[in-house]
Amino acid sequence: MIISVPATSANLGPGFDSLGLSLSLRNRVHIQPSKFFSVSIKGEGANNPRLKGNNLFINIFNDHYTHLTGKRGVFRFRFYNQIPxxxxxxxxxxxxxxxxASAYSAAGVNISRRKLLNLALHYEHHPDNITPAVMGGFNVxxxxxxxxxxxxxRIPGYLKAVVVIPDKPISTAHSRTTLPRSYRKDDAIxxxxxxxxLTACFFNESWEMLRIAARDKFHQVARMKNLPELFDVQKLAIENNVLMSTLSGSGSTFFNMVYKEDAKPLLEKFQARFPSFRCAIFDFDNDGVLFRD
Incomplete structure (x- = not known):
């Protein structure tokens, strides 16, 4: 079987822990019964031996497969990772x-997307990433x-994502420690x-209003201080008429939404200004998790 899940961009500015969308950048896992347990990783994380020895995927898979079947299966897992x-x-x-999803598929048990989403909540307590990963498209x-x-x-095909992926990671757990313990009433409002x-803009396809709607006072500035170059990334994007420009999750990636015809010119400006960063254009994903035998 093959299971694939898309990358996601969450928060989207003011939608802290509640808004997210999915991108056409996928991780795939190929699973087949085997006489011996084995794990191979290609792509992102391939050179990280810790991922083979202490693999979150394997632990979650085994928990659910054992619960569903009452036994411990032996499988060969091949991971093809594109998500940084x-x-x-x-x-x-x-x-x-x-x-x-893989555990249910291996056990021969059908699972609805809604049930899958709620099971994922046990491991990831904020729904902003797991929801678009399961459902695809824009989600609140x-x-x-x-x-x-x-x-x-669903996100229409005439929109594109231009992402800037710095060469430095930002830990979500660490970035949360930089956030204030409380917020002023005015900032909350x-x-x-x-x-x-912002939610209304997506559902009504009022794209031109997104630049105003995507402004935030809760988390972006504090997190961007961990990598000050991100302020320059956002400034360059806004100067070039993006529809919205927001920190992706807790960073370090910056997400930008543009009309299709504006994607390549913006990409070239990012590449010229930030040569050490990875800059790429992606379609939006409207499928979410996919199963294939």
Whole structure:
């Protein structure tokens, strides 16, 4: 079987821990029964021996497969990873979602996307990355009583993502320690109103208003201080008429949305200005997790 899960960009400015979308950059895992357990990794993380010895995917897979079948299966796992690690593109959520989906598929048990999403919540307590990883498209999500409630919107093909991926990671756990313990009422209202407007812009396809809607007072500035070059990335994007420019997750990647015809010119400007960073154009993904026998 083959399970693939897309990269995600979460928060999207003011939508702290609640908004996210998926990109056409995927991790795939090929699984087949075997006489001997084995793991191979190609792509991102291939040179990291820790990923083979202490693999989050394998641990989650074994937990669910054993629960479903009452036995411990022996499989060969081949990982083909395209999502950069610790760059704010949902690599951990991709692992969690693909591990649960793979266990159910290997056990021959059907699982709905909604159930998969709620099982993933046990490992990732914020729904902003796991929801688009499962559902695809743009998603707004909330958690009530340990259950994810979400709404999804397909993203049209005439929009593209231009991402800037710095050569340095930013740990989500560390970046959260830089955030304030409390927020002023005015800042909370600011983010609430902008997050609401951003959601309405996606569902109504009012793309020109996104630049205003994507402004944030909760987390971006504090996190961007961990890598000050990110302020220059955002400034260059805004000067070149992007629809929105936001820190992707906790960083270090910066996400930019543009019309299709504006993607290549913006990419070339990023490449010229930030030659040590990886800059790329991606389509948006509207499929989410995919299963194939």
């Amino acid at each position: 690690l610790s760059r704010g593109l949902g690599s951990s959520s991709a692992v969690i979602v693909s591990a649960i 999500s909330v958690v009530e009583n340990n259950k994810v409630y979400s709404q999804r919107k 600011y983010n609430l109103s902008h997050s609401s407007l």
